[in-house]
Amino acid sequence: METPGIQASRKVDTTALYQRFPHLQAIESEWGTRACRRRLMNLLTDSRGGTRQGFPPEHARTIFGLLAEHDRLYPAFENDLQGQAWTEYSPR
Structure with a gap:
């Protein structure tokens, strides 16, 4: 289910994503936050x-x-590494 106003103001269409993964709709209530x-x-x-x-x-x-x-x-949240140092990150 789309949240009125939020989806319309964004360019990324989340319809198929939320249909397949309904629990990801939590993104809507957190949009614009560090969370x-x-x-x-x-x-x-x-x-x-x-x-x-x-x-x-x-x-x-x-x-x-x-x-x-x-x-x-x-952009204020862009460099947020969630408290992890890059040395703790190990790509596969």
């Missing part, structure tokens, strides 16, 4: 020790698009 950016970043990184399956490409693109749009609209 939203953290949620988007957490969705795009493996925080389950390699057991995370990942999103289908079309939904991953939507999440990346949301992150980019959020960073553009709310």
Whole structure:
């Protein structure tokens, strides 16, 4: 379900993402906050020790698009690393 006003003001269409993953609609209530950016970043990184399956490409693109749009609209949160140092990050 779309939140009136929020979806209309954004360029990224989340309809298919929310239909497939309804729990991600929480992004709408957090939009414009540090918590939203953290949620988007957490969705795009493996925080389950390699057991995370990942999103289908079309939904991953939507999440990346949301992150980019959020960073553009709310740049104050862009450099938020959630308290992690880059040395703690180890890509696979």
